[in-house]
Amino acid sequence: MKVFTRFNHSFWLLTITTICLTSCSEDIPMINPGTPQPVVYGVFDLSQPVHYIKLSKTFAGTTDPYTLAQDRNQIFYTDAQVYLTEGSGSNQIPFHLITDIPRAEGPFPTLPNELFVLNQKLYADKYRLTIILPNEHDTLTADFSFLNSFKVVIPKAGFKRFYFYEDPLLFSWNSDPAAGLYEIALNLKYEEWLKNGEFRVCTDHYTRQVSLAELVTESNRYNYLFYSDSYFAHLGTSIRKDNTVDYRKPVDLEMLITACDTTLSRYLDWFDLEIDDKVNPNGNIAGAIGVVATKFSVPFNNLVLSPRSQDSLVKGRYTKKLDFVNNPNW
DSSP states (O other), rough: HHHHHHHHHHHHHHHHEEEBBBOOSSOOBOOOOOOOEEEEEEETTTOOOOEEEEEEOOOOSSSOOHHHHHHHHHHHHEEEEEEEEEEEOOEEEEEEEEOOOOSSSSSTSOOOOOOEEEEEEOOOOOEEEEEEEGGGTEEEEEEEOOOOOOOOEEEOTTOOOOOOOSEEEEEEEEOOOOOEEEEEEEEEEEEEEETTTEEEEEEEEEEEEEEEEGOOTTTTTEEEEHHHHHHHHHHHHHHHOOEEEEEEEEEEEEEEEEEEEHHHHHHHHHSOOOOOSSOOOOOOOSSSSSEEEEEEEEEEEEEOOOOHHHHHHSTTTTTTTTOBOTTOOO
């Protein structure tokens, strides 16, 4: 989901801004080393059996930032302990550390990367996340509770044919005062057949965040009208025309509708602002940068595009130059 992907990149956004200050000179002065600030991100999804916590720290120094970032000890804590406590009980649910996570392609693909992982399904309850940093003589805590079960009313469970043509397309779900943001994500899988006879399978990812102001209230539901132009316009820019491609054929469509709690929505509101501040005032971890929040996702898998939707993909003004063809097997 886009919401959690941002968190994977936010560590660098925060640390790089605290590392270097630029001037009109060709020299780049570095900030002198200071006390590292913990950076914690976690978004728990009640519908998932695996949960992650990203724990790192800010750093600064007189050496080249890229060189500093090669040192794991500059980025991560060596002795951290991370666990959850359920409700008012004392039962500790420990996370375990994994350090062999590959980085996505980008400016820092070879730098160290690690996460704390909990392989256990959680249930609707109140929780406390505790992070113990023995060497720093510090303990971080964050309290959170899950959203109520998020129910999508429209489209109905089990639907298969996606009519992404007859605008507007209605989405409807139950309202929950604990939710502050929603997201609709579409993953279109398609085959690219090349002129040399080879083919490859590609996936296009589209996400649309929906704020409360964009929703229409009806009894205990929220309704949202989705116009297809925005999706086809996205395809027209994210998929490039390629002279080596003979044709492209859609083969699968997946959709994920997600509700995020108000803690996460407030944090993201701040995150998008261009202000100079080291600690987000909407974070919920005292003494640390970051946020611990919750979401609930409802998947719709193995969808197919209706014939008219495929026609829009093949002949539409945004995508007609991308060499798509209809899939007769749908």
